[in-house]
Structures are given as structure tokens and as C-alpha cells.
Amino acid sequence: MILTGPEIxxxxxxxxxxxxxxxxxxxxxxxxxxxxxxVDFPVVSIDVLSTREYTDCRMNYIDIDxxxxxxxxxxxxxxxxxxxxxxxxxxxxxxxxxxxxxxxxNETVEARPDLRRSGLEFGINxxxxxxxxxxxxxxxxxxxxxxxxxxxxxxxxxxxxxxxTIETIGSNSYVPIVEGRSSVGRLGIHVHVTAGFxxxxxxxxxxxxxxxxxxxxxxxNIPICQAYFLEPAGAIELYKGRYQDQVEPTPSRFGIxxxx
Numbered sequence: 001m002i003l004t005g006p007e008i009x010x011x012x013x014x015x016x017x018x019x020x021x022x023x024x025x026x027x028x029x030x031x032x033x034x035x036x037x038x039v040d041f042p043v044v045s046i047d048v049l050s051t052r053e054y055t056d057c058r059m060n061y062i063d064i065d066x067x068x069x070x071x072x073x074x075x076x077x078x079x080x081x082x083x084x085x086x087x088x089x090x091x092x093x094x095x096x097x098x099x100x101x102x103x104x105x106n107e108t109v110e111a112r113p114d115l116r117r118s119g120l121e122f123g124i125n126x127x128x129x130x131x132x133x134x135x136x137x138x139x140x141x142x143x144x145x146x147x148x149x150x151x152x153x154x155x156x157x158x159x160x161x162x163x164x165t166i167e168t169i170g171s172n173s174y175v176p177i178v179e180g181r182s183s184v185g186r187l188g189i190h191v192h193v194t195a196g197f198x199x200x201x202x203x204x205x206x207x208x209x210x211x212x213x214x215x216x217x218x219x220x221n222i223p224i225c226q227a228y229f230l231e232p233a234g235a236i237e238l239y240k241g242r243y244q245d246q247v248e249p250t251p252s253r254f255g256i257x258x259x260x
Contacts, residue, residue: 003174003229005072008062011174012069015061059172059203062229066167071223078181078223079165079206085153086143086162086249088134095146098156098215139255145248152217155189155210162249163208166221170203172238174229178206181226188213191225198227201238204246 003011058065064077071078087095134141143162146153155161169176176198180191193209208225218224242253 001231002075003231005074005076008077008229009069009072011061012064012067015058015063016067018057018060059170059201062169062171062174063203064167064169073226076179076226076228079167079169079178079225079227081148081208081218081220081222081224082164082166082205082249083220084145084147084164084249085210086145086251087159088141088143088251090134091159091161092144092146095156095159098159099154102154102215134252135255136252137255139253141251143251148218148220150220152219154215154217155212156215157212159211160193161210162251163210163224164247164249165206165208165225168203168205168247169198169227170201171229172201172236173232175200175232176202176227176229178225178227181223184224187216189216189218189224199239199241200232200236202241202244204243205248207243207246207250 071080178192178196178198180189184191190211190213191208193211195207195209198206206225206227242256243250
């Protein structure tokens with residue numbers, strides 16, 4: 001079941017109201033008595049909440065931080081793009097090559113207004129230059145942080161950009177799924193390659209594997225993607241993986257042993 005926007009707001013607000021308090025362990029006592037008369041108490045299995053002891057009550061519901069209720073829609077909440085990107089070496093060199101070509105072209109156009117700008121003039125292709133391939137088994141992949149200026153930054157085809165959301169999200173009771181926004185997709189921007197699924201119990205910013213169909217200028221703090229939440233069925237095992245509590249854009253940790 002997909003949660004509606006009003007239910008997302010309700011669960012975020014309830015978690016924030018109870019932040020720092022401990023959930024009762026005894027299943028027969030039910031929800032916190034001081035909230036038993038609230039008509040907006042979420043439909044969450046008492047067994048889920050009462051058989052485990054948490055000190056972070058926000059994660060028992062839905063945790064979004066920072067939280068802006070205006071970003072919540074009919075079935076999802078928009079998440080905003082942070083102010084920096086990571087690139088692997090091959091991608092960084094290719095990005096710089098395209099930027100240099102764009103700078104050269106702009107200078108030419110300023111001197112010769114009769115010349116038309118064309119994607120063909122940029123010489124854009126999907127080739128990477130002068131770098132060995134990434135190895136999935138490596139424990140670390142050198143990456144390079146690039147700030148996104150207020151005036152924007154052009155993303156180029158054939159380059160993978162690792163971004164992050166401003167918001168930290170997570171839940172011990174619901175499964176977050178991250179997808180692109182319609183308006184962003186219609187510009188040819190893919191916000192993730194395949195990794196839109198978040199495990200239950202994960203908490204952190206979302207690392208976005210951004211790639212574009214054609215050159216696009218982006219800006220920091222824009223609503224770049226959206227998260228919706230599914231209600232699970234069955235026993236819950238919380239995420240204990242390699243990306244828990246990530247903050248900055250995080251390169252692949254495929255080569256690091258996965259926690260059980």
C-alpha cells in the first residue's frame with residue numbers, strides 16, 4: 001500500500017512530536033497513552049512498535065530532516081538537490097573537456113554572433129578519456145567533489161554525477177522508494193541508474209546517480225526527485241548496510257564486505 005500525502009505529513013509530524021521519547025515495550029499497553037485520543041494516530045501494527053525498543057521515535061514513523069510540508073504532494077514528498085556533486089576520474093576529465101569546449105564556443109559566439117550554437121559543435125560523445133575502468137571489487141574509488149554554483153552547472157551526456165538530497169530520510173516502519181519527478185524527467189535528467197529502492201531501517205541522505213540525455217544546466221536546492229512510502233507486510237528486519245547514515249554523495253562500496 002502506498003501512503004498518501006496527508007498520511008506522510010501525519011507520520012512525519014507524529015514522529016517529531018514524540019522525538020526523544022521511548023516507545024513502550026509491552027504490546028498490551030498499546031500506543032503512548034498521552035496520544036491515545038489523537039484521531040490522527042497512524043495505522044501501524046502495535047507489534048511492530050512495541051516489540052522493539054527505540055530511542056529515536058522519528059524512525060518509528062517517517063523521518064524527513066529538514067522537513068518542509070509544502071514539498072509533500074498527493075502521494076510523495078519532493079527531495080531537493082544538494083550543492084555539490086561527485087565524479088569518478090574518467091567522468092571528471094570528460095566533464096572538464098566538455099566545459100572547456102563550451103567556454104571556447106561561448107567566446108567564439110561572443111566574437112561572431114552570426115555563428116549558431118549547436119550540440120554538434122560541442123563534439124559530445126560517450127567516450128571516456130585516458131582512464132582505466134572502474135573495478136567493482138575495489139574497496140574504494142577515487143572521486144572528486146565539485147560545487148554546484150548558484151548560477152548553475154551544465155551536466156553532460158556520458159558522465160555519471162553522484163549527487164545527494166538535502167533531506168535525510170528513513171523509517172523503521174515503512175519502505176521509502178525514490179523516483180524522478182515528471183518535470184525533471186522531461187528535461188532528459190535521470191536521477192538514478194537503478195538504485196531507487198531504500199531498505200526499511202535505512203536512514204541518510206539519498207545518493208543520486210545522475211545522468212542526462214543531452215546537456216542540461218542544473219542548480220542547487222531544486223526539487224530533483226520524490227520519495228514515496230510503502231507499508232510492509234510480515235516480520236521486519238532493519239537495514240544494517242554499508243550506506244547507513246550517509247550524508248555526502250557516496251561512491252560505490254560494492255567491494256566492502258556487506259554486513260549481515
